[in-house]
Amino acid sequence: MTETQSWRPKVIIFDLLTALLDSWTLWDASTPSGTATQGRPWRARYLEVTFGQGTYVPYEQLVHQAANDVGLPDSAPTKLLENWINLQPWPEVPRVLKQLRLQGYMLGVVTNCSIYLGRLACSRAGQFDAVVTAGESGFYKPAREAYQAILTAMDVEAEDVLFVAGSAGDVEGATNVGMKVVWHNRVGLAKKGDAVPLKEGRITLRSISAVLVSIGTDLGRLSSNEQELITSITSGGALVVAVTTGFTCDKFGRKLGIYFACVLFLIGTIIQAAAFSLAQMSVGRLLVGLVVGIAAMVFRLHIAELAPARYRGWMIVAENLCVAGGQFIEYAIGAGLTDAPNGWR
CATH class of the missing domain: 1.20.1250.20 (MFS general substrate transporter like domains)
Structure with a gap:
């Protein structure tokens, strides 16, 4: 029996804005053209800015900065933030979260977002045992402190966590902290760094079960x-x-x-x-x-x-x-x- 087959996490922690939510569609719709032609470069620049930031600065400031960097007017980020409540989860997400909950797993979220916008977005995805935003931890992922904040909130060690990443930066960051990682690469982002996730692709209970094994915790946490x-x-x-x-x-x-x-x-x-x-x-x-x-x-x-x-x-x-x-x-x-x-x- 391999290490992965015998391993059981105590909790499953998710990225929010890419792993659980289809925030990409809202970003595209907020541009003057309302298309991915303008939305994708803006979102790509936003990821570069936030994942390179380190210590926390107001989230809204980074959203505006990314828009300005790719030549979009201030109306684009303003519209995005005004319509934040319209964020939608990926179609498969509610079912997966419900099934994982039924199997007895604690669920958490760590997100590069402000406290208010992070909590608002989280309410669109589902119910979680713990949510930590960059505004609360004082750090943007992939800083170790950002991941450590959710570990502390859920009272677990990194080796007891399965992390569901949304971006390549999360794969690298969570792996470096010591978590096992599944990459829900729903939008086909390019790989970065040397970290290799256990699974990559659309998240389903089957894909996660390949790591957890299908009986899950129904018989307790088996050695x-x-x-x-x-x-x-x-x-x-x-x-x-x-x-x-x-x-x-x-x-x-x-x-x-x-x-x-x-x-x-x-x-x-x-x-x-x-x-x-x-x-x-x-x-x-x-x-x-x-x-x-x-x-x-x-x-x-x-x-x-x-x-x-x-x-x-x-x-x-x-x-x-x-x-x-x-x-x-x-x-x-x-x-x-x-x-x-x-x-x-």
Whole structure:
């Protein structure tokens, strides 16, 4: 098991104005032409100014400065700030935040913004356990102090955080502080620096789950050894039963063994689906493992004893195809429910 697969964050922290909100559309609409032709250069210059600023100066001042640097009139930043309440989240964001919340994760935001505008923008994205603006921390990202402020507010260490970045500067800054980073590069920004995010692209619960693993915190925060126990106990149960099943089937018969395996499988499946602790899940997985061991022995033995010689081969093949086909359907259903709350159940 790799480090990333065994790691679990305590909190997930987001950039606001690019990772969660489609602020780019509002910037474009605030220019005289109302298009990205003027909006993109202005926003690019704004990112350069804010990420190069360091200590806090009034946010509105930097917005005006960036507009002046690219030759836009003062009416553009004025219009942008007046329409700040119209900021909208990316379409996928509300669903992702809701699902992460249902999985038990604390959520935070650190943003290069003034206190008032940051809080206003945050209200457009969703509810968070902690929000820290540049106006509150006294620093603009990627200064270490900006990230440290949200860590302090959420009472966590950097190594316990998954950071969802919106820009290349955030990828570099959060990585340098010691956070693991996923880059929601929704607008196709160019990479800068040497930092490499764990994932890059449109943010979905599936993309984050590739880092968090799909069971999330539904069974508590599992250690690497506990995850390995859940994975391996099924095989262990199958191994033990496969060795002894031949003797029990000779004594009680093949059909009784098959009936017993079916009932045991149903019980094990119900226990797993209803599990909310490591112990419950382990018991369910163990019972299913016992069934696997019984099935490996009894089903094929029963077919071999009952089927005429000319049908025996293809009947055993058909049984194997049914098992493999059932597994394929199981994986397909699991993939379809990956983004659903408790979808693994």
